[in-house]
Amino acid sequence: MTDLTSLTIAEAREGLASKSFTARELTDAHLAAIEAARVLNAYVLETPDRAREMAMAADVKIARGDGGPLAGIPLGIKDLFATRDIRTTACSKILGNFIPPYESTVTSQLWRDGAVLLGKLNNDEFAMGSSNETSCFGPVTNPWRREGSNTTLVPGGSSGGSASAVAALLCMGATATDTGGSIRQPAAFTATVGIKPTYGRCSRWGIVAFASSLDQAGPIARTTRDAAILMRSMAGHDPKDTTSVDIAVPDYEAAIGKSVKSMKIGIPREYRLDGMPAEIEKLWSEGAQWLKAAGAELVEVSLPHTKYALPAYYIVAPAEASSNLARYDGVRYGLRDPGKNIIEMYENTRADGFGDEVRRRVLIGTYVLSAGYYDAYYLRAQKVRTLIKKDFEDCFAKGVNAILTPATPSAAFGIGEKGGADPVEMYLNDIFTVTVNMAGLPGIAVPAGKDTQGLPLGLQLIGRPFDEETLFSLGEVIEQAAGRFTAPKWW
Template sequence: MTDLTSLTLADARDALKRKSFSASELTEAHLAAMEKARVLNAYVLETPDEARMMAQAADIRLGKGEAGPLEGIPLGIKDLFATKGVRTTACSKILGNFVPPYESTVTAQLWRDGAVMLGKLNNDEFAMGSSNETSAFGPVVNPWRREGSEAKLVPGGSSGGSAAAVAAGLCVGATGTDTGGSIRQPAAFAGITGIKPTYGRCSRWGTVAFASSLDQAGPFARTVRDAAILLRSMSGHDPKDTTSVDRPVPDFEAAVGRSVKGMKIGIPKEYRLDGMPAEIEKLWGRGGEWLKAAGAELVEVSLPHTKYALPAYYIVAPAEASSNLARYDGVRYGLRVPGRNVIEMYENSRAEGFGAEVRRRIMIGTYVLSAGYYDAYYLRAQKVRTLIKKDFEDCFAKGVHAMLTPATPSAAFGIGEKGGADPVEMYLNDIFTVTVNMAGLPGIAVPAGKDAQGLPLGLQLIGRPFDEETLFSLGEVIEQAAGRLTPAKWW
């Protein structure tokens, strides 16, 4: 029998329906794999009892012919999604042993469709980071290694646990969130597919907030088809989230394999950065050739405000974070460090509960929102954001269906290698991804090849609002040309 942990979601789904194996067998195989891979630190909480119960219930439904779209599929859940009765911490000390009395909309929809929860996945604290090194539970280790080296690499962030778990076969798929690249960058670093859908496509209700106008949930999967299957279950209107869009959810899977003939693909000239590694440039060119060979037309486009995206993002995101994280005060739930009075208790709890990166962003955010600076920073950044959005709208108005760009400026780097003395060095990892969040657009990262050291590299496709289907069609072309990437097992 094929190793059950190496199956794609589509294959596992079809095999479960054929009764080639049971949901319980599939779940047990993943629980065993998780146990052997604890060195990766991908899971911050394993939930074997819940997984077995959910798998047994799935087997009963499969037996009755009442299978949901994800019946019996074992998934990992980023520790940013509230899971009823299961500890949810956002990988921060300040939430302590918080156990939510409610379920996030995204996870509720996955359980509704028959999925099985294996556990909660590691992430950067409050999703603030590009390497998964800011987690209170310690860094995640990328299952990929440089050829001939045993150095531990980062899986990217903030959804590093999700990317590592999917790449290492510790779940069939996983949930992530993307505020400035937190799905697409780890997907590229781990050699898997990750999509950030259009803002409003998935409900944010019950997901720990970082920056509310930028956060969006999305799936990680081994293939483009698998990501499409997961996104359909995760999407949909939710009256509990005022930013959730009320429009029908397409059958994303049907778009996989659709012809891309005649599509216009924009190549933004501003993404050709000074000092960009030659292998990234080469990969980008090769991706364009693959799309051209499939019948698409490549056109150079201009997004003139791209250079302001990163600075504007690092004003808007911390400002919203400072506001969102004000609720963690040690009063109602989570960590409480006593003080002589209520003010001191707030100060002590927040100083001890938040890690260095979160404190940094709260202080930046509070500063840019303060009287006298609001207009100079926050308001100006929002105006820049409008211009970034308009750049994309102008290109789409000229008949461009999607844009092709690199996903990251490099392959995965070593743990502790970046951002020690200069946090900006770490922020530059988001250079190709933040524009998509600022404009609220969908973006997908698809593995497209390897660098000279044998590490995976990804390409990014950016689509028109609510046109994830085109991204799945184009992503499939790249996937077919590049082939699937799997790390050699060392753990």
Template sequence: MTDLISMTIAEARNGLANKSFTSLELTDAHLAAIEAARALNAFVLETPDKARAMARAIDAKIAKGEGGPLAGIPLGIKDLFATKDVRTTACSKILGNFVPPYESTVTSQLWRDGAVMLGKLNNDEFAMGSSNETSCFGPVVNPWRREGSNTSLVPGGSSGGSASAVAALLCMGATATDTGGSIRQPAAFTATVGVKPTYGRCSRWGIVAFASSLDQAGPIARTVRDAAILMRSMAGHDPKDTTSVDRAVPDYEAAIGKSVKGMKIGIPKEYRLDGMPAEVEKLWTEGAAWLKAAGAELVDISLPHTKYALPAYYIVAPAEASSNLARYDGVRYGLRVPGRSIGEMYENTRAEGFGDEVRRRVMIGTYVLSAGYYDAYYLRAQKVRTLIKKDFEDCFAKGVNAILTPATPSAAFGVGEKGGADPVEMYLNDIFTVTVNMAGLPGIAVPAGKDAQGLPLGLQLIGRPFDEETLFSLGEVVEQAAGRFTPERWW
């Protein structure tokens, strides 16, 4: 069983093609692993019957030589993606036992290509959080632990269930979403690979919205190659999503192993923060040296508006969230808490249905969009966003192919350790990742080393719009130099 679950997607794909094992055997091995790892709280809904039925159907197709690019590969799906006839809650009480009668575009493309669904993965409520502690199903536990300690650590957020499940070998890959770092930060905390594609590369249709101008779906996988394989199936134009870009999807896997000789890699001085741990700084220097050794050229660059990214993000994202979440009112679907009038029913439903963090962000968002404050906050934040985007455009115009930064300011922290009294402490986790969403650029987080306590740390590569291939080529250089590492099993 361990052999079947410890393979990469690429290895499993070859094994299935060679008939070394069946998709049903692969699926059963993962279902057993999920059952044994419930202490991690990574899955909020297991779908064993559906998984086995999908696996049997795929085995029949493989036997006829009709399997797709992901034929028989078992995946986990973040509970933000609508799955037809399977409960989808965004990990919020307000959606109750909502069962969508439709399938999100991204997941429908995965099933089209032959993937198997193991179940729905835990996430921060409505994707609002950096530690996966705001879910109504309780926090997810990181499979990694500090050396010599039994303290439960967070897996990062909001895609904590996705990262934890992939790291703990519960699924071969997972869907995730990234609004301000929600793919890359959990990937860095769990030694997995996370890709935030260019805005518009993957359809947002059928994904529960948080902040529509920032949200983007992407994969979390165990290797750069696996992430490339998943990304090819997830990406593509969708007429149902007006922000989806109509351009051909390249073969991302073909970029793996390509030479990076002569590529210019920007090192932004603004990412050197006061108080940044020495080990993060050291890792960043090491990563730059690996790329240089592979033939890339390092150049110092400046992204002067970086310091405004986090405050601007925490105006734009809550503003869009307050608008998107207005639809949850207890009238048509989800939770309904009765009241003496329709207004009271709205109030009661939203007060009981939304958790503290979601309520906080809806209130901030409503405030910054209100009459008299719109120009002072929201409009100004959008202007700052334009300047942030221009910083990147200026660097790329000078021939920079990609930008190397740390993925997170620290390794994973303990459950309940941050953000209790001061939510800003939690928001600071996104300091290296939000600029990418504000500018609509692609980013990849790759495991690059460990801290003094044996916890994984990641590096981030930021690319030009729709140039994910360069990120896969560079990411693989980092992966080869750093090696792969997995957590010791304790659950």
């Protein structure tokens, strides 16, 4: 029998239905893999007892013939999603051992459909980071290594634990969140598939907030089909989230394998950056040719305000973070550092509880929202955001179905290599991804090749609002042309 951890969700679903193995056996195989891979630090909390209990319940339902679409499928959950009676920390010291008495909408829908919880996955503290080095539980290690090197690499961030666990076969899929690229960049760094849905497609209720107008939940999986299967369970209207959109959730899996003939694919000239590595340029060109060979039409498009996206994003996101993180004050839950009065208690708690990157962003956000600076920074950034959104609208109005770009400006880098002296160096990793969040659009990252050192590289497809189906169809074309990539096991 094939090693159960190497199956895709689609394959596992068939195996469970045909009684080739049980959900309990599938879960036990993943629990053993997690135990053997703790060096990767992908999980911050393992839940073996809960996993076995859920797997056995799935087996009973499968035997009765009423298993849900994810019955018995073992998943990892990013530690930003509230899980009832299971510790949820956002990988921050300030939340301490917070155990929520409620379940996030997205995870409750996964459990409704029969999925199994393996544990909580590591992420950058409050999702603030592009490398998963800011977590209070320490950095996550990418299962990929440069050829002939033992250097430990970052898996990308903030959903680094999710991407690393999926790539290392420690779960069949994972939940993730994306505020400026936190699903797509780690997916590109680990040869996994990650989709950031349209803003409002997945409920944000029960997910620890970073920047509320930008945050969106989505899946990371091993294949485009698996991502589509997970997305169908995760998406849907939620009256508890006022930004959740009440439109029907399509069968995303049905889009896999659909013809892309006559689709117009935009190639934005502004994404050709000065000093962009030749291998990224080559991959981008190859991806375009694969889509053309499948019948799509390539057209050059212009997104003139792209160059302002990163600076505008790093005003809007910290501003919203500073507001959202004001609730962590040591009064109601989480860490409390005493002081001689309440003000000193606030100060001590927040100084001790937040890491350097979170403190940096809270300070930036508070500054740009303060009297005298609000108009100069925040208001102007919001105006730029409107222009970025209009750029995309103009493209789509000309009949463009999707836009193809690189996912990242480079392959994965070493732990500790970037951002130490200059945080902006780290922020530049988001250069191809932040526009999608600023415009509220869907974007998918698909593995497309390797660099000269054998590390995976991804391509990004950006779609029209609520047209994730087109992205899945196009993503499948790239996946079929590029082939699948698996990290060589060294741990």
